[in-house]
Amino acid sequence: TQLLEQSPQFLSIQEGENLTVYCNSSSVFSSLQWYRQEPGEGPVLLVTVVTGGEVKKLKRLTFQFGDARKDSSLHITAAQPGDTGLYLCAGEDLGSGNTGKLIFGQGTTLQVKP
Amino acid sequence: NAGVMQNPRHLVRRRGQEARLRCSPMKGHSHVYWYRQLPEEGLKFMVYLQKENIIDESGMPKERFSAEFPKEGPSILRIQQVVRGDSAAYFCASSLAFRRQGAGEQYFGPGTRLTVT
Numbered sequence: 001t002q003l004l005e006q007s008p009q010f011l012s013i014q015e016g017e018n019l020t021v022y023c024n025s026s027s028v029f030s031s032l033q034w035y036r037q038e039p040g041e042g043p044v045l046l047v048t049v050v051t052g053g054e055v056k057k058l059k060r061l062t063f064q065f066g067d068a069r070k071d072s073s074l075h076i077t078a079a080q081p082g083d084t085g086l087y088l089c090a091g092e093d094l095g096s097g098n099t100g101k102l103i104f105g106q107g108t109t110l111q112v113k114p
Numbered sequence: 115n116a117g118v119m120q121n122p123r124h125l126v127r128r129r130g131q132e133a134r135l136r137c138s139p140m141k142g143h144s145h146v147y148w149y150r151q152l153p154e155e156g157l158k159f160m161v162y163l164q165k166e167n168i169i170d171e172s173g174m175p176k177e178r179f180s181a182e183f184p185k186e187g188p189s190i191l192r193i194q195q196v197v198r199g200d201s202a203a204y205f206c207a208s209s210l211a212f213r214r215q216g217a218g219e220q221y222f223g224p225g226t227r228l229t230v231t
Contacts, residue, residue, distance in 0.1 A: 100209065
């Protein structure tokens, strides 16, 4: 069974600090997605990483896919209160018979204090 | 281009009643996934449908739960005889296709928060 483990589970930092969130697995994924979810809302897709070693940037957010495609990281530079939310990584369950269903990590709750 | 729509956003049911959750995918999307998010737990896959077909229901409880995606109209997740343990946020996601880069990404609706009293 494929699992995705995120760390840390909770993170509380001051505005302006940098942070990194990790998403790890013992299984290979064809791609990984990162979502952000705010209270009372659905997950919003931030990025998809596909190629091992790939780095994608979205303003102050940098996403990296591990060379072996088993892990990914999200780095936020100079965090702002608007970055507060639940960050989720997800990957396609390759044991699902190619149905595209996603496995999610348990999420990282980020709080950025002004 | 409207996103994935779900209604109702909040639903309160008494034990034993039925709950019907509706999902309209993004325009042009023919793949619909339902996920459940229990308190303090992550999102878990329930069922995957294409128009008029259930493709994978491996994550859905065998009893009381059913799903459909008719030729016309929204996808429906139906829970019969609800129990307190069904209280959760239910999310629908749609995709254009999968196995093609960029086309298989899933876009989520705002969810339906079901409370069973």
